[in-house]
Amino acid sequence: MTTPTRDSIISRVVRILSCFDRRTTSLSLSSLARRSGLPLTTTHRLTEELVRHGLLERAGNGDLRPGLRMWELASRASPALTLREVCLPFMEDLQSTVKQHVTLAVLDHGTALYVERLSSPASPLDAANIAERMPLHASSSGLVLLAFSSPAVQSRALEGPLEKITPETVTDPEALRRQLADTRQKGFSAPPGIGRTEWIGVAVPVFGPGESSQRPHIAAALNCILPRAEADLVPRVVPALTTAAHGMTRALGGVPDPRGNR
Secondary structure, X not given: OOOOOOOOHHHHHHHHXXXXXXXXXXXOHHHHXXXXXXXXXXXXXXXXXXXXXXXXXXXXXXXXXXXXXXXXXXXXXXXXXXXXXXXXXXXXXXHHXXXXXXXXXXXXXXXXXXXXXXXXXXXXXXXXXXXXXXXXXXXXXXXHHHHOOOHHHHHHHHOOOOOOOOOOOOOOHHHHHHHHHHHHHHOOEOOEXXXXXXXXXXXXXXXXXXXXXXXXXXXXXXXXXEEHHHHHHHHHHHHHHHHHHHHHHHHHOOXXXXXXXX
C-alpha cells in the first residue's frame, strides 16, 4: 500500500529509477508503484514523462525498463568512465595472468561501487558485478578504499550501523580500525568470507591526482576474487595486483602511498 509523499519531483524520480537492478530489469507500472512506494497515479504520470524523454522505455509486453538515453547521459562526463578507460588495459593484463574475476571499485556514498569487472569463465563465483554496491566493512575493496581515505571518512563509515553480512564480517569499530591499519601497513586486504562466505577478495589501492604527498588520493580499489578453497593463491595474486595498480596509478597521474602497494 502506498502513502502520499512530500518528496520533491527529483526524489520521486530517483525512487522510480532505483527500483531497477540486475535481477529486475523491467517492471509493470503497478509493480513499479509498489516498489517505489509512490501512488499509482503519481507513478503513471512520472513514468510517462520519463518514457517521453527516453530515460525509461517500454518492453514488448508493456513493462517499463531503463532507456538508453539514461545510459547516454550518465556516460557523457562520468569520472567512472574515464577511470575505466584508463584502467581497463591493466585489468585485461592482470586477468590474463590470474585467470580469476577482476574488479574495479570506487568509494561512493559510503559504499564500494563496482565500476568494472572482467569475468573469468573458469570461476564459479558470480558477484561484484558492474553497478553493484557492497558495504565498505564487508568487502576487501571497501576496506582498501576506507584504509587509504581520510580519518574523517573513516570515522563516518565506522559510526554504523554496521551490518553483519556473513558470520565472518567484522562489525566492531575498534577491530575494524585495527584491520584498516593492517591494510595500510601491508598494502592490500584479503579477509576471507566477509562479504560472501564462498570467496576471498584480494584488493589493493589505486591512487589518482589530488590531495598531498603526505596523503595521496585513493581513486579506486583493484580486486581479484578467489574461491575460498584456493586461499593458497593469495601470495601469488598480490604481486600481480600490485604491479597492475602501480601502472594504473602512473596512468592516472597519481602518486602511490608510501605505506601501501609494497
